[in-house]
Amino acid sequence: MEVGGYLLPDDLWYHKEHFWVRMEGDVATVGVTDFFQKLAGEISYLELPSEGDEYSQDDVVGTVETGKWVGKIYSPLSGTITEVNSEVVDEPALANRDPYGSGWLFKLKASDLSELENLFKGEAALKWMEEEIRKKAK
Amino acid sequence: MYLFNLDRMPDLLSMVIFHELAREGVEALVIVSPEKPLISIGYFQDAHQEVDLDYIKSSGLPLFRREVGGGTTYLDENQIFYQVIYSRKNKRFPQTIKQAYEVLSEPPCRAHERFGIKVRFREVNDLVTEDGRKIGGEGGADIGECMVFVGSMLMDFDYQTMSRVAKIPDEKWRDKVYKSLEENLTTMRRELGELPSREEVQEILIAEFQKVLGPLEKAELTPDFLRRARALERQMQKPEFLFGKKKGEVDSLKIKSGLNLIFGQHKARGGLIRTIQEVEGPSLGGTIQDLSISGDFTLIPRKSLREGLERSIIGARREKYELFPRIAQFMESKDKEMPGVNTEDIIMALGLKD
Numbered sequence: 001m002e003v004g005g006y007l008l009p010d011d012l013w014y015h016k017e018h019f020w021v022r023m024e025g026d027v028a029t030v031g032v033t034d035f036f037q038k039l040a041g042e043i044s045y046l047e048l049p050s051e052g053d054e055y056s057q058d059d060v061v062g063t064v065e066t067g068k069w070v071g072k073i074y075s076p077l078s079g080t081i082t083e084v085n086s087e088v089v090d091e092p093a094l095a096n097r098d099p100y101g102s103g104w105l106f107k108l109k110a111s112d113l114s115e116l117e118n119l120f121k122g123e124a125a126l127k128w129m130e131e132e133i134r135k136k137a138k
Numbered sequence: 139m140y141l142f143n144l145d146r147m148p149d150l151l152s153m154v155i156f157h158e159l160a161r162e163g164v165e166a167l168v169i170v171s172p173e174k175p176l177i178s179i180g181y182f183q184d185a186h187q188e189v190d191l192d193y194i195k196s197s198g199l200p201l202f203r204r205e206v207g208g209g210t211t212y213l214d215e216n217q218i219f220y221q222v223i224y225s226r227k228n229k230r231f232p233q234t235i236k237q238a239y240e241v242l243s244e245p246p247c248r249a250h251e252r253f254g255i256k257v258r259f260r261e262v263n264d265l266v267t268e269d270g271r272k273i274g275g276e277g278g279a280d281i282g283e284c285m286v287f288v289g290s291m292l293m294d295f296d297y298q299t300m301s302r303v304a305k306i307p308d309e310k311w312r313d314k315v316y317k318s319l320e321e322n323l324t325t326m327r328r329e330l331g332e333l334p335s336r337e338e339v340q341e342i343l344i345a346e347f348q349k350v351l352g353p354l355e356k357a358e359l360t361p362d363f364l365r366r367a368r369a370l371e372r373q374m375q376k377p378e379f380l381f382g383k384k385k386g387e388v389d390s391l392k393i394k395s396g397l398n399l400i401f402g403q404h405k406a407r408g409g410l411i412r413t414i415q416e417v418e419g420p421s422l423g424g425t426i427q428d429l430s431i432s433g434d435f436t437l438i439p440r441k442s443l444r445e446g447l448e449r450s451i452i453g454a455r456r457e458k459y460e461l462f463p464r465i466a467q468f469m470e471s472k473d474k475e476m477p478g479v480n481t482e483d484i485i486m487a488l489g490l491k492d
Contacts, residue, residue, distance in 0.1 A: 039234055041262055045182035045207075063181070067262035068208035068277035069235045070181045136234045 003126060004133040007034040009100055013119040014128065015076035020100065021119060023110075028077050031104040032064075032095050035132060040066035043092040048073070048106055053081045055108070057115045062105075064092075075108065077115050083107040139224070140166040141354035143340060146215055149176040150371050153202050153213070155359070156221035156288065157374070158367040160281035165228065167347050167354055168221040169340050175214040175296070176200045177303055180207050181279070184383040190305045199303070203380050206277040206288055208263075209392045212303055216294035216325075218339050220246065220347065222287040226280065230352070238278060239263055242287045245346035246274060249291065252342050255329045264395040265289070271324040272394035291339055292325040304391055307401045310432060311414045315391065315399065318416060322393050389489060390421065398424075400456075402489030408478020409435035411487035417456055422490075426456050431487070435479050442474045447484070458490045 001008050008014070013021040018036035022029040037043065045065040055061050055075040062073035084106045088094045095103035120128045147155065152172040159166050177199050179185055185201060188210050194201060199212075213219075222242055224231045232238040243259035250257035250265070250273065257273055260266045265274035276289035301316035327333045348354055359367075373379065391399040396419060403412045416428040429448050437443050450464045466481045468474075 039236055041236070047182070065180075065182050065207040067235060067239070068180070068206070068275075069238075069263075070205060070207045070279040071235070072280050136237070 001126065003129045004137070006038065006129065006133070007100065008125060008129055010122065012100070012125075013076070013116055013121045014125045015074060015119055016128070017072075017074045018132075019074060019076050019105075021076045021116075023116070026079075026110045026113060027082065028079065028108045028110050029104050030076060030106055030108060032099050034099050035129065035137070037096045037099050037103075039137065040064075040069075040071070042066060043095050046073075046089050046092045046095070046105070048084045048089060049075075049081045051081050051084060055079065055081070057112075057118065073105065076119060077108060077110045078112050079108040079110040081106055082109050139351055139354055140164065140357040141344065142166055142168045142170075142357055142359060143344065144168060144170040144359070145336075145340070146171050146173045148172070149174045149200055149213075150202050150375070151364075151367060152219070153178060153204060154367050154371045154374065156223055156286060157205055157281060158363070158370050160223045160279075160284040160286045161370070162363075162366075163225060163283050165224045165284075166222075166357070167344070167351060168219070168223070169344060170219050170221070171215045171217060171336075172213050173215060175212065175299070176202055178202045178204050178211045178213055180209055180277075181205050182207065182383055183210065185381050188305055190303060193302055197299075199299075201380060203374065203382070204279075205281055206279045206286065208275065208277040210304060211275070212296060212300040213290075214296060216292070216296075216327075216333075218291040218293065218336070218343065220289055220291070220343060222347070222351065223281075223284050225283055226285050227283070231285070235278065238285060238287050239276065241350060243276060243289070245343065245350055246289060246291060248346045248349075249339070249343045250274075250326070252346075253326060253330060253334055253339075255326065260395060262395060266394075267324055267329065271322055273324050273326070273329070275394075291343060292323075293334055293336070293339060294327040295323065295325045297323070306391065306414075307403060308412050308414070308432060311399075311401075311430065314414060314416075314428075314430065318393050318397075318399060322397055396424075400489060402487050403433075404483055404486035406435060406479045406483035406487075408476065408483075409433055411435055411479065411483060413487050413489070415456065415488065422456060424456050426452055426454055428452060431484075433487075436475070436477055437479075438475045442468075446471070446474060451488075456488070456490070458485055461485060461488065461490065 018033040047063040049061040056078045060072045061075045149172045263276045278287045400415045411433040417424040450468045
């Protein structure tokens, strides 16, 4: 679906800091939302976690530079990093061009699927996004 | 929100303070200049690739890696830095990066105007004069639970040292870096014809920030805080942090937002070809405003380098499909010889690989 000009695929879960999660079994693929990349502008650098690193939900796992601002990348779920997208590290603008596809950031083996309840999906994601647009995109 | 008007501080400490305040969650406006010059690199920069480390060592210039983005900068006491630190949860202040730049750039713009210099904020993060020259750069970071917005008022600027500090692939281009900086970066001194009063700049800047941030409570750094800041300074000076980023060969130098010097090189069968391109707009698709090609390849007559090859490229968009026919036309001309170099080699030397 599209909300106020921002793509928000129905099948994904969303973290409040604008990271999306695609679940395949207990493996979560994580990336930035269309809203994130549009508001941040051109993503020039990414610092991502390493395979094998363990994190808790909401932990800072990396950094991102857009427009000379260094921001944080959060882990939407607890778990262990299983794969990092080296292509997006080499070419961070991929996360701008294709945030839900080739611009994904990392994969994580989730250790507690009940944490998905703390993310937004479906109707809840729609309401959350509308509120975010009202607060931040004006 | 607190106001720390620190005037001059020891070089590295002048830049460490805002990092420590943010870590401690202290909302503040900091106004400060370094007592002595230093070189500051952006969080994602590789010092070995961006900075002429031999030069800065021999010149006694300390190196600092900030947690804010952007490129290499030369800092000295003729620059007055403003640093705004606020909690991400404080809804009184901008919540997005875009909003932060727009709202918090207003005070320095107005401060310049009060000196008679018309300055506006230009996306993404430059302050520019009416004629489009940069007079201030800004940046930011999320540090701890805070958003940190930083920038500087350039009362004066040492173009010579800045151009000397950047690591570039070919020393012959040092002069080009200097000229590009001088043409595109201005200062209060240049605009006014004289150096403004430091105290006056500080006072006006603070007054303008108060209009946006609300009342500021004057405060001083305590000895305990300074001890913690010194400890952080030691952490940030550790080689694993200072030289923590590893990147490939240096490939560009940002002069101002939307203007970059792009370096390229390629080893053709006929010799090494190096290029420096002044590109306005995006690196890919922007306009090549100027170009210099050098190397150990053979080209006879030599004058066809400037008059033929370089001229065929200058003014074009930096995209392979546009450049290829222009270069091919030169390469196919019969009045020159360039053995062992073909059109694809020049494209590669311009940094436009497939």
